[in-house]
Amino acid sequence: MxxxxxxxxxxxxxxxxxxxxxxTNPQVAISVANIISDVRQRGDAALRDYSVRFDGVALNNLKVSELDIDSAIAQVPDEVIAALKKAAANITSFHQLEVAQSFEDTTRSGVIRGTKVTPLSAVGIYVPGGTAAYPSSVLMNAIPAKIAGVANIVMVTPPQPDGLNPAVLAAAKIAGVDNIYQIGGAQAIAALAYGTETVPQVDKITGPGNAYVAAAKRAVYGQVDIDMIAxxxxxxxxxxxxxxxxxxxxxxxxxxxxxxxxxxxxxxxxxxxxxxxxxxxxxxxxxxxxxxxxxxxxxxxxxxxxxxxxxxxxxxxxxxxxxxxxxxxxxxxxxxxxxxxxxxxxxxxxxxxxxxxxxxxxxxxxxxxxxxxFSSALGVWDFQKRIQYLQYNAAALAEDANDVTALARIEGLEGHARAIESRGK
Amino acid sequence: MxxxxxxxxxxxxxxxxxxxxxxTNPQVAISVANIISDVRQRGDAALRDYSVRFDGVALNNLKVSELDIDSAIAQVPDEVIAALKKAAANITSFHQLEVAQSFEDTTRSGVIRGTKVTPLSAVGIYVPGGTAAYPSSVLMNAIPAKIAGVANIVMVTPPQPDGLNPAVLAAAKIAGVDNIYQIGGAQAIAALAYGTETVPQVDKITGPGNAYVAAAKRAVYGQVDIDMIAxxxxxxxxxxxxxxxxxxxxxxxxxxxxxxxxxxxxxxxxxxxxxxxxxxxxxxxxxxxxxxxxxxxxxxxxxxxxxxxxxxxxxxxxxxxxxxxxxxxxxxxxxxxxxxxxxxxxxxxxxxxxxxxxxxxxxxxxxxxxxxxFSSALGVWDFQKRIQYLQYNAAALAEDANDVTALARIEGLEGHARAIESRGK
Missing domain, CATH: 3.40.50.1980 (Nitrogenase molybdenum iron protein domain)
Incomplete structure (x- = not known):
């Protein structure tokens, strides 16, 4: 060294x-934009075509069945299953300490101010294929989402000519992944961001991937949330x-x-x-x-x-x-x-x-x-959002009305001031 | 309707x-890429050129002096200052409820697991010019950063031929903004993301802006964090x-x-x-x-x-x-x-x-x-990050070593297993 x-x-x-x-490689970004557009237009048919072209696999089913999952898991050595379960227990106990709590402030008479913390509805987890198929990453992505309370945790992973990695499937089952689809690359990211006939649209996509996956995550950021560009x-x-x-x-x-x-x-x-x-x-x-x-x-x-x-x-x-x-x-x-x-x-x-x-x-x-x-480890907070809320009664509004209208008018937003004054009429 | x-x-x-x-408008993205590249290469000189070209202002100083701030504030009506202070107090009391706390778990003998919550070092707040110069937005951006403990809160706002908006400067002072620069557009975002001779590099950029500002925020995302594309x-x-x-x-x-x-x-x-x-x-x-x-x-x-x-x-x-x-x-x-x-x-x-x-x-x-x-109101959490930490003693490592090496080896990462086993030698 x-x-x-x-x-x-x-x-x-x-x-x-x-x-x-x-x-960044502009050529990758252009290819990825074309793939995303194709998946949005042709849905599952596009996913099947890319599976043949990029993964060399002609798929019957995009969704992996419970039967396939269970028979794959039966091949995983006992000590690996035990280690995955021990890891899952430790990841769970650590991430439970991260859960953000709702709060409500009622100190002022007539006013309620609060924040309701609530899970995202559906998230997608990308798991690379081949030698970078890491069961540990499945646990690290899915368990925080589960603790947050996400109702539908969707995993995608590229199809393999000789079947999906059994330890990855075992980790998905241990972590509580709800649905698994054998799709990979930019096309999998597009499917999660926009949905297809088979793949549900999610609210956030997490997990590492190759340059195409990273570029696709960047491209769909805003349509869905992403964890980071790893x-x-x-x-x-x-x-x-x-x-x-x-x-x-x-x-x-x-x-x-x-x-x-x-x-x-x-x-x-x-x-x-x-x-x-x-x-x-x-x-x-x-x-x-x-x-x-x-x-x-x-x-x-x-x-x-x-x-x-x-x-x-x-x-x-x-x-x-x-x-x-x-x-x-x-x-x-x-x-x-x-x-x-x-x-x-x-x-x-x-x-x-x-x-x-x-x-x-x-x-x-x-x-x-x-x-x-400026950023942090993936955690439960990545799968929670916060909805603010506010309630006023008539008396509290009357106390604050002049301050609101003064600020609205100095910003040139007369309609804002009139909305406040409408209540007094 | x-x-x-x-x-x-x-x-x-x-x-x-x-x-x-x-x-999205691809033409805007191309213009913005050129502006960012120019600011990275020429720094302050580029900022001055764009100020003449886009804002019609030949600047002496990019940084706004304390004297200029105080003399502008003197023009703001008393009732507006009072309303801004009342707003700042309410924003402060609400956002103090959002502060995330560090935690440490020592339940297992020989193991310490924790997360240290800490502020970002420096953040940039973009405030639009002209009729969209909103003092209320200055409070909403800067106060959560201040509560988080950010040491350097930098505000940028486009130069105006007849001077900066006095109420915006008043809001900046009330909210505790540390430094103000009169720069705007994509060039301001580039300056904050990469730094120039005068403008410090920040860790995160927040605040709304026009299509060029939004495209620039998207382009620098990854180099710095951003709040959102509004x-x-x-x-x-x-x-x-x-x-x-x-x-x-x-x-x-x-x-x-x-x-x-x-x-x-x-x-x-x-x-x-x-x-x-x-x-x-x-x-x-x-x-x-x-x-x-x-x-x-x-x-x-x-x-x-x-x-x-x-x-x-x-x-x-x-x-x-x-x-x-x-x-x-x-x-x-x-x-x-x-x-x-x-x-x-x-x-x-x-x-x-x-x-x-x-x-x-x-x-x-x-x-x-x-x-x-999938996303939430701007809050204190946007200006905090979390650093995980872990300590093990020899006995705890010995208990877990076989599980770690089993998982490392099933992932084909022998070097990971050997790092654990190195401790036993």
């Missing part, structure tokens, strides 16, 4: 900003002399193995650790099954920054705003107060990042590409 | 869906025989006067009310200063739907998902339980919609175009 030392903080920050510069995985690690180089290296590689564009950054004040981690990464890469992917990521976006103080380390990491942040410093917990920008933080040497990917309960669908500056 | 009766609910729903179909104003009213036709008509017109594309919909089970409201709208239009705008809106998107039952009325209104919903039914409060989709609800005959626009406290920046299906 590249070790960067003796650089100014501002030079490092400039380098960090360039790492997160976003690029980028490649990222890990940032703050570590000092108390950290074990082997652990740090393994955690960097756990994200690097996701994607050739993944990003793995260590910031440390220890020259010894920097050298040892760089060596350990090289050594561990040699036996990693996904070595080629991880090596590309480390070569491209793997950096070790060596700086003077822990304060400098934290300042730089807040500029990175990583999806995953590990703090392998003595008294790690105490540094949470200084963390401004990160999706999910892992404290101390035992909270290895994959614990959060799979089992501990916090969500693993997280802001990437520096967007942790 | 058009009165639609003897139609099936499904025919009415189809008509409602067509009313909300969104359109459409024309809307009001939906559910009313029965107990409602006064003059009040209903005045409230319909209070939204119709905003925009020729505004939408005003009454759904009722009373034939008498339908006829009387239609006549009252015509009569009130005749003396309304913004008659031309309101008449265009009513002609284009003004509908009275006459149906048989209150249940049918509510079902249709949930399909409308209006920005503003008035319930002028006997026992209005009791119907809140059945409202699924609306931005803000006004209950009973005295809660006229302009109360919410100006004074009562709930936010007036609301989802339009049917997006109340």
């Amino acid at each position: 590249k070790i960067i030392k003796n650089e100014s903080l501002s030079a490092i920050k400039t380098q960090i900003r360039q790492q997160t510069a976003q690029t 980028g490649p995985s990222e890990i940032g690690i703050l570590a000092d002399d108390t950290a074990r180089a082997e652990d740090v290296a393994a955690d960097l590689l756990s994200q690097a193995e996701h994607d050739v564009n993944a990003r793995a950054i260590l910031i440390t004040d220890s020259s010894n650790l920097a050298t040892a981690v760089s060596a350990a990464v090289e050594q561990q890469l040699e036996t990693l099954p996904r070595e080629a992917i991880a090596r590309s990521a480390i070569d491209k976006n793997g950096y070790i920054y060596l700086v003077d103080t822990i304060d400098d380390m934290i300042e730089l990491m807040n500029a990175v705003a990583p999806e995953h942040l590990e703090i392998q410093l003595a008294n790690a917990y105490d540094y949470m107060a200084k963390i401004q920008n990160a999706g999910s933080v892992f404290l101390g040497k035992y909270a290895s990042e994959p614990l959060g990917d799979y089992l501990a309960g916090p969500n693993h669908i997280l802001p990437t590409g520096g967007t942790a500056r | 058009k009165i639609i009766k003897n139609e099936s609910l499904s025919a009415i729903k189809t008509q409602i869906r067509q009313q909300t179909a969104q359109t 459409g024309p104003s809307e009001i939906g009213i559910l009313a029965d025989d107990t409602a006064r036709a003059e009040d209903v008509a005045a409230d319909l017109l209070s939204q119709a006067e905003h925009d020729v594309n505004a939408r005003a919909i009454l759904i009722t089970d009373s034939s008498n009310l339908a006829t009387a409201v239609s006549a009252a709208v015509e009569q009130q239009l005749e003396t309304l200063p913004r008659e031309a705008i309101a008449r265009s809106a009513i002609d284009k998107n003004g509908y009275i739907y006459l149906v048989d039952t209150i249940d049918d009325m509510i079902e249709l209104m949930n399909a409308v998902a209006p920005e503003h919903l008035e319930i002028q039914l006997a026992n209005a409060y009791d119907y809140m339980a059945k409202i699924q989709n609306a931005g803000s609800v006004f209950l009973g005959k005295y809660a006229s919609e302009p109360l919410g626009d100006y004074l009562a406290g709930p936010n007036h920046i609301l989802p339009t175009g049917g997006t109340a299906r």
